[in-house]
């Protein structure tokens with residue numbers, strides 16, 4: 001019996017809710033988030049996306065060629081994404097040349113460690129990481145400025161379509177995976193969910209000098 005991404009969501013609703021529903025996002029939607037907390041998240045997410053770019057490049061290196069279209073689209077979108085983070089940070093006068101916080105380090109180390117796992121596991125993790133932002137920024141509903149463009153960037157229908165393609169690719173890789181690989185994919189999904197929750201929380205626990 002194969003494993004699918006939808007089964008992971010159905011079997012672990014609590015873990016996934018905690019990854020995608022957080023006071024940070026609700027306060028963005030209400031316009032009540034403290035700028036210092038938002039800025040902490042923004043800088044750390046930029047540092048995360050740099051490592052995510054390397055993670056995606058390593059996935060491309062082991063992907064079957066028929067998955068290249070989607071993965072290359074994702075990689076080339078990251079060029080704009082990183083530039084956009086730099087623009088947002090400059091607008092807020094934030095220093096991007098900053099140390100990673102422990103949660104950001106843990107998440108980046110985790111993505112690095114996934115390179116030792118089979119493609120099906122990495123494709124599942126990639127889908128979960130992107131879905132977390134797609135749903136997280138979509139679920140609260142329309143956000144007021146200056147958060148509108150953040151919510152639109154990751155909640156928009158084109159990004160949802162991209163995440164759907166990632167799901168299809170992960171499902172295809174999982175469909176002929178052994179029991180052991182399916183267990184690894186489940187563990188990856190749960191790790192991503194936990195790290196996403198911790199990443200939102202990081203904005204509150206860290207006293208930022210931003």
Ligand SMILES: Cc1ncc(C[n+]2csc(CCO)c2C)c(N)n1
Pocket residue numbers: 045048049052074077078081129130132133154196199
């Ligand atoms: C902690 C954290 N988790 C997931 C994402 C999602 N994400 C990673 S790269 C990227 C750009 C398009 O592929 C997006 C949306 C994030 N940014 N930060």
